[in-house]
Amino acid sequence: MSSSTIPTAVISGTGLWTPEHIITNEELVASYNQWAHRYNDQHARAIAAGEREAKPLGSAEFIEKASGIKQRYAYIKDGILDVDRMRPAIPERPDDALSDQAEIAVNAARRAMDDAGKTAADIDAVIVSCAYTQRSYPAIAIEVQHELGIEGFGFDMLVACSAATFALHRAYEMVAAGTARCVLAINPELTSPQVNYCDRDSHFIFGDVATATIVERTDTCTSSHSYDILGTSAQTQFSSHVRSNFGYVSRANDVDPFGIDKLFHQNGRRVFKEVCPMAIRHMAAHVSHHGFEIADVKRWWLHQANINMNLLISGKLLGREASFEEAPIVLDRYANTASAGSLIAFHLYHQDLEPGDVGVICSFGAGYSIGSLVVRKR
Ligand SMILES: CC(C)(COP(=O)(O)OP(=O)(O)OC[C@H]1O[C@@H](n2cnc3c(N)ncnc32)[C@H](O)[C@@H]1OP(=O)(O)O)[C@@H](O)C(=O)NCCC(=O)NCCS
Helix, strand or coil: EEEECCEEEEEEEEEEEHHHEEHHHHHHHHHHHHHHHHHHHHHHHHHHHHCCCCCCCCHHHHHHHHCCCEEEEEECCCCCCCCCCCCCCCCCCCCCCCCCCHHHHHHHHHHHHHCCCCCHHCCEEEEEECCCCCCCCHHHHHHHHHCCCCCCCEEEEEEEHHHHHHHHHHHHHHHHHCCCEEEEEEEEECCHHHCCCCCCCCCCCCCCECCCCCCCEHHHHHCCCCCCEEEEEECCCCCEECCCCCHHHHHHHHHCCHHHCCCCCEHHHHHHHHHHHHHEEEHHHHHHHCCCCCHHHEEEEECCHHHHHHHHHHHHHHHCCCCCCCCCCCCHHCCCCCCHHHHHHHCCCCCCCCCCCEEEEEEEECCCEEEEEEEEEE
16 A cells, blocks of 8 residues: 655654664674583483484674674673573663663654754654564653653554554654654664574574654754655565564463563575565555656665665666665664664665655565655755
């Protein structure tokens, strides 16, 4: 489904918050391999008897070649590389302290507000949209709203890899419908707590980050780098090939609420094979719906899960290899940041376009879910 109108809403500001800690592939693999060696030693007899599988060893070269990732940011590095722990050590905060996820959301939000030249009084709604929220209620968005002194309303949304684009869709619709003049959409992607650092095939995929975007009415925009939202398009198709079963019902299921299937897991090959064609068809149709040819699109700010996915998708769309300027890649520095990837790319690489230049922001991933926006520099 697409929507297309005379531009009524613009993206007028973006913000990116990056944690201070970095984990390189080498560090990650050294700790995983140490853990795997220890596991294999501890279970040597069962492995020899064929009762258990040995843990395979990982390699930094494989990770870079298979994913394009060289490093990832971690909100808290402590604990992740500790072979006795293999997960971040994030101290619990009391109910009267700002929660971790609200804190990183506020950090990104303040930057987006500065970028758009907006104060709390200008904003009517806050959306926090990401792959996981750290609690069910009260909404993280309402906590952020309170912290920033924004009146109006806030709510949380979960759409895995497409959380950021789907939130921008909602922001666009609210502004177009007149239910909000200006919306702050934030993606505090605190991914590290849901990574299985003992799984060689997925321990390298994710990084932590927060992005924020201001969507407002065209006539209130004063930003020097704003983009008309020409239209939005979304598509979902159920698949369990990227899945996390973490949830509150585990308590009633009498199962380990932190068991392996409760963490991120995927059939990476199937995801690759099934999502790429969907994303290509989706973007081609969306661009064409607005009367543009693929060649009219100056920049593709694509979801950042895997470099080979991005190269395949941009290559098929363009009919040739895309340059960095045409489809910027941030995976090497940021890894997969769940829904934030396309917005990191947009945040870092949008100021150089000329007025009238058209671009596409697009996410694709778990759900499966695909969300796109066709935008034009003002
Ligand atoms: C996840 C992904 C990067 C894995 O790449 P892949 O090429 O499919 O890798 P495979 O799991 O098939 O493994 C290929 C080989 O490398 C080995 N390998 C896998 N992970 C490894 C690691 N971390 N270190 C070293 N070797 C590894 C495998 O054992 C296999 O060896 P073999 O050929 O001798 O059997 C890839 O499937 C992918 O990009 N999927 C897209 C989905 C995605 O990124 N989703 C993110 C969430 S939306």
